[in-house]
Amino acid sequence: MNVVLTLNRKMLDKLFLKFNKYKKASKNQYITFYAKLPKATISVYNSGKVVFQGEEAENIAHQFGYTATAQPKQQANIIGTDEVGNGSYFGPLVVVASFISDKDVLFLKNLGVTDSKKLNDSKICQIAPQLMAHILHVPLIVEPMKYNKVIASGYNAVSIKVALHNQAIHLLEQHVSEPIDRIIIDAFTSEKNYQKYLSAEKNKVAGKVTLLTKAEDQFLAVACSSIIARYLFLKNLKALSLESGMQLPSGAGKNSDYVAAKIVHHSGPESLEKYAKLHFANTKKAINLAQIIES
Structure with a gap:
């Protein structure tokens, strides 16, 4: 980690006083002060520019006015998947894969797309049909009767999700005509587990898959899938309620x-x-x- 700041004389004096005990000699003629900390180094140049390097660089730089600015993540040309229902006793397990192109990004932001857990069910039922009409997606719904048969055949709660995420992505890839830059799954297991269970599946995703925690907060494609999946889960649960x-x-x-x-x-x-x-x-x-x- 590297952080570069330009400090005034007052802040430089503060830095010298605080880290003087870590001061070391530097062979660089342009460095006037060099400190070697356990998990970072600080180099002060003649110009007043200060370079913080190492594991604790950002934390130390914060003490001298550094504010991290989040880099905007690429949102287009991404397939994102999420599932709903895996923690619910009643109702189906729903996995959705969505592809977001450049033309979709503004539409999704204007619609207020975010993680389905941050939206109430009323809002989800309002915007999900618009997403389903506008966004290229593949939904897979495993109703309880089918779910129980699959589990009885040897799958478990994790391996069935691996199979469904993989299949949803595989099917969606067949319909995407644009380049797919990234494939992101909202992580529900470790990479090792995912690959272990994936080896048993017949169809394999063509692109590289990345599992990320809280991906629905970072990528519109995953958030979109989470909303559609929640909507389909609620719709199916309502139908089962009427039947029961x-x-x-x-x-x-x-x-x-x-x-x-x-x-x-x-x-x-x-x-x-x-x-x-x-x-x-x-x-x-x-x-x-x-x-x-x-x-």
């Missing part, structure tokens, strides 16, 4: 246990496979609660 005759909650809290127990009480444990992800701990809790209700 109960208001199926999102999430995996106690409310999910109680609703599942009612379903078990009325229709038997096997009926849950149509509405819920059976490998969640909620299933056992619901069956136990249903037995209490019956007794």
Whole structure:
């Protein structure tokens, strides 16, 4: 890390006083003061220019007026993916891949696109249909019945997401006519795990995939996917609620246990496979609660 500042005499005197104990000789004739700290070096030149280098360079420079300016990230020619529903007992697992081109960026910013977790469901339901009509995307929806069969076949909660993200990107690549500069997945596992599970998949993404934490806060493509995925999850959860005759909650809290127990009480444990992800701990809790209700 390098930080370069130009300091006035008052700030230079402050720097000399603070770091004098770390002062070392320098062979550079243009350096008037050189300090070697445990995790940084400071070089003061005749011109008044000061160069901070090393792991702690930015932190030290902050003491002398340095303010980091965030570099704007490239937003166009990017595929971004996100998933919704993996933490909800009821409802589907939804993965969406979206491609953002130059012509999409202003549209998304004007629409107020950001991470779906920062938007309420009303706002998501308002803007998601506009995104789906405007943005090139691929949605994959795995309803509970299908989800449970896939898990029973040998997939786990992580490997099924790896398969879906990979497949969504693979399908989207076939429809993108412009260059794809980056492919970004909102990280849900480690790079090592992702590659391990990816090796079992038939289709492989052509471009290089990068897993980033909090990617939905940094890239419009990922934020766009998160909004569409949330919208499709809510829409599917509503349809399942109508089918079950109960208001199926999102999430995996106690409310999910109680609703599942009612379903078990009325229709038997096997009926849950149509509405819920059976490998969640909620299933056992619901069956136990249903037995209490019956007794």
